Amino acid sequence: MKEQNETEKEPILHKEDAPPILPIRYIIVFMCFIAVTLNYATRMNLSVALLAMVPKDGMNLSTSNISTTSDTRHLHIKQAVRVRVSGLVYPAVFNLVTNWSKLSERSTFISISASGFGFGPVIASYLSALLCSTDFLGGWPSTFYLFGVLGLIWCIGWCIVGSNQVTSNRWISTIEKDSILCSQKTDEFKSINVRQYKVPWKQIGKSPVVWTLCVCNIAFNFGFFLLLTNVPIFFKTILRFELKMTGLLSTLPHFVFFIVMLFGGVLADALIFHKILSAISTRKLLAFCALGISPIFLVSIGYVANKELAVVILMIVVFGMTALYIPSVEANVLDISPNHSGLIIGLMSSTSHVCGFIAPEIVGILTRSGNTIYQWRKIFWIAASLQVFGLVCFLIFGTSEVQEWTGDDNTDTELNEGKRNEYRLLSHNSK
Template identity: 45%
Template sequence: MVFNKASNEEKEPLLQNVDSPPRLPIRYIILFFCFMANTINNGMRINWSIAILAMVSKKKLDQSNLSAEVLLGDNGTESYDWDMETQQIILGAFYYGYTFTPFLGGWLVGKVGGFRVLFTGVLLSSVMMLLTAISARISVALLILTRVIDGTGQGVVYPATYSIIAKWSKLNERSTFISVSSSGYSIGAIVSSYVSAWLCSSCFLGGWPSTFYGVGISGIILCFGWFIIGSNDAANNRWISNYEKKLILSSRTEDTQSENNLDKVPWKSILTSAPVWSLCVCNVGFDYGYYFLSADVPIFFKTILGFQIKTTGLLTLLPQSAMFITMILGGVLADKLIFSGTLRIITMRKIFGFLGLGVSSVLLVSLGYFRNDITIVAILMVGVFAMYGFFIPGIDANTIDIAPNHSALLIGIMFSISSLTGFIGPAVLGALTNSTNTIIQWREVFWIVAGVQAFGLVAFLIFGSGNEQDWN
């Protein structure tokens, strides 16, 4: 293997080894970047839910020359006099930027490619993380603006990773690649929740500001590496060996290799496609349940079951870990089942979809009927998230099955629609528990969530397809 300085015309790889496979395939490095992009993305989001607890305090500090009311936290760090309404506005501002940008990201991928969209999205969110502390110090309005921009940056990243994976993976690796890339969300939640809590309780770099500096710098470093190594596809990467390039391109369909067909998006065909809409409805069911369990069930543990914060934290760590494991194993299993001829693509996708939404719904409803047994509650929570892990290689990977050229756009449409559940879910919960907060109301909520998940599952079981669509 030798290093060559190639001309732009020839587009020769800098690392060549024509006769034998490389020791470390470049596509695995590309996959690692997608994984880290998702890890940092969700880490930024979880980071806020922890940090805001340290950003608010009741002890006043001299504020003579400050535009925002600055207070003194319990560990001597600066904090602010924000009421609950202000805190919710700050946290919710993220979704004003995030709701429609997955769709924008999917469309942009078709115009400029996944490489630029991923780079820009991560960079934008990272810069906002670095500006969080100073923005909070200046004014709440400026802080809200950084949250909106942060959501905008994060919204375009996930569709970009799908486009990159569709063009970098072999056919028999797609489910595995998608599972590994998406598992970054679980790892981001696990790592960020504990690292953020530790930094917020320390005095390092001012306490809570260090959590934003850390994740922001991590994103900048990732962008630097991606700028050097990354590319839209294997055909145009300067680091890939000729052996690996031929290996990837030979396993791809002619349509997927062509970039010219991305200039015109078959909007009518996409918007009237039953398989596409079945994916959208199915994803609404999944996100409604996932957002609910991630954001609101800890409240159930504390207010209804009376669990301590440490216990609640453990019931957050274990389920996310279980989801990470089943997501990876599910991806590997899916590829083996499909390419060994054991199951057809659509059969495997629907089985995994049933595990992800059907079985999880039964376990979710059961949570409302075991209020005095922490062991059973823990098992049920782990079980729900473990089943959620099968959803990614089962349903989300289906976008590449039916339209590999437009998978990023499909993911963008799906996520833009399903992100609305981030608003709807808390509203439904608030309406049912605002006046009376008892186990009875929570059981009703669990049944509603399970019903939405079941509806999404039925839609995919009836209309889902594993065949590449003609309009691709």
């Protein structure tokens, strides 16, 4: 029986002492990337499908006015449920990346996983527009069948190879597992036994640093969801592009968003670890690009709408600059509390994802009297103002210092205090 138990613990793909041909952590981070991709692809395909469902003349963009048919009404109900459930994806991915990455790989893995933000809308814009232009499976319904099937395939794959912890994965080699665990032990905070502290809910709820991140996320998500759901509508109704052209052009800004996000994490790490800038200076510099410069280009779109090429270029610049939000504000979560990063990301997401409902409704209210460029100028000004407000909050209150409540449950034991001081010293020296 003992020999059988030991055999069951051996890795499936590798011999116990053999180096891995393909490290399992690479597969895990790829699965995280696909999860985020599908999550945001299913948001984008609704926008394209609505263009194929509603009447072309006199289209009003408010959620309440679009939902005039049985199909669109049921679709919005299902979308509301899906958005609430999908809000769990990103915090889960953040925790998985923290558990599965070496310290030297963490920023890169987070950037790769989060880049699904941009890649999901890229494939959804093009494929949804293509399918909506055909009679395959009824036209627009086929877009939901496609991404629904892909989601089921992902779930099957995750059940086979995925796990929350390195130690519970059946496919990982002993060499890779030891390598990850040894790397994480150099993180002085993670070396504290998690059973020695509880989640400091009260301290997190009262932390001005955490609420600053929440305000920034609300500002970012309002603009992001506004563009995510309305770029195809803007191209179709204001620039008068055909549906196929709308889908194709909608992919370009998201593709740039995807590329910039991938390299943004690498840039942030280079600036910090080569001591070109301190950690907080790096975060605030990139945040200034994401929430300070991009609003200028966003507002400019409303004043050059008669020049299609200029609008497309400005939209691409807006998305590219906005992508730097991930390696700045969201990466700052790991700076202030590596132990509770998933929890804080979840709090940030839950307070900001309401923008997914508010942004389209504001668009509908402002375009109720007519879908013209003058209404869109107001929309862009609102989004830009919120982003600048979020930036100001982060520039004033943002910090990269590890918070006092990160490592313990309000019991200031000598062990936890010592670990906290060591980690703070390491963090200070890396700036």
